[in-house]
Amino acid sequence: MEWVVIISVLVLIALSLMRVNVIFAIIVAAEVAGLLTGLSLTETTNLMISGMGGLADTALSYVLLGIFAVMIGFSGIVGFLVKRLVKLISGKRSILLLVIAGAACLSQNVIPVHIAFIPILIPPLLHLFDKMKVDRRGVAAALTFGLKAPYLTIPAGFGLIFQGIIVSEMSANGMDVALSTVTKAMILPGIGMVAGLLFAIFITYRKDRELSAMGNSPLAEGEIAASAEHEQLVFSKHHFLTLIAIAAALVVQLITESLVLGALTGVVSMFALLVVPFRDGDRFVNEGIHMMGMIAFVMLIASGYAKVLTDTGAIKALVTSASQFLGTSHLVIAVVMLLVGLLVTIGIGSSFGTIPIIAALFVPICLEVGFSPMATAALIGTAAGLGDAGSPASDSTLGPTSGLNADGKHHHIWDTCVPTFMHYNIPLFIFGVLAAVVL
Incomplete structure (x- = not known):
């Protein structure tokens, strides 16, 4: 049983690297996990569907x-951003990537919209990336850094x-810890992410x-970006109303703590303020689904896969088996736990x-071998964060791909x-x- 997760994840990785679509890769990996735990194909499929x-x-x-x-792109307001960036950062690729990483960081803590900014900001910049010969893999790295590092290290927003989950799960399993202790514990892992960026x-x-000149996207943002350098853009009433719609979406999200209500407010506001014509509603829906529908469905499949791994006991068996070979060396224990x-x-x-899954099994081990609460928090936080970057099913990778592949020139697995x-x-x-050894 303890090998189920390892074999299943290796199947997922192998199929993804072979350019099999991530949806099929996750489904096959889930079926493999189910079969290895004694379930039939039908039982595994039903369990996966129930978890979606x-x-x-x-x-x-x-x-x-x-x-x-798509509606914001239709309004034309993104042209101002593109034109200003062309003037300020032309030829300065490193600065451009650092600015993108900084903007992504704001999306986690200061203005907690998570990946919502990517389909708004990135597609209009694709022409600029191509003109500057920017390696989009670097852009993906910058975006993923901003989506991941802030929530690991800064106790605000996400x-x-x-x-907070780390604090509650550690306390629930017998080790009380303060939020400030968790924040200090994650400083060293955060430094590691900065080094990677x-x-x-x-x-x-x-x-x-x-990149090749040919793409397969029907979206219009690239055309906006391509012409932004040469057009005299005038701030209009529609641009002002678009800003109002964006602000309304953000305010509703923050008040209700619901990304669904926030996004819905933005869509309704764009129609109500007559920024976009109601008769073109089908077009906006179709192009919006084209842009983000893939990531949405992958998240559903990934949720079903997680249920297969947890409900069959495969994850618990893996951690329990690993704990039997840990010994007393803090270094060995830290390495095994992070793996x-x-x-x-x-x-x-x-x-x-991942935090509730691993905390229930890590905390008793850490108590037994004498890890401090700070070292334990570092282990749990880092173990949960590991794999988020690089996972085919993570929104930290799916988000960047959704923006960078708007023109069909960016591959989710090999480029993100x-x-x-x-x-x-x-x-x-x-x-x-x-961190686990020295704290």
């Missing part, structure tokens, strides 16, 4: 955000939720990269959802998952082990 509702609200919010993004921007992806976290999170694609896995999981692992 776990992220239904997330999937719906992504589709609505895609529709809202970071407050993430670290700088390595990606200034070393790995600093050279020119030219388990890496496997689990790559499979289910959710660092937030593989680069982010290398640049973030390796330093996270190293600095996570270091």
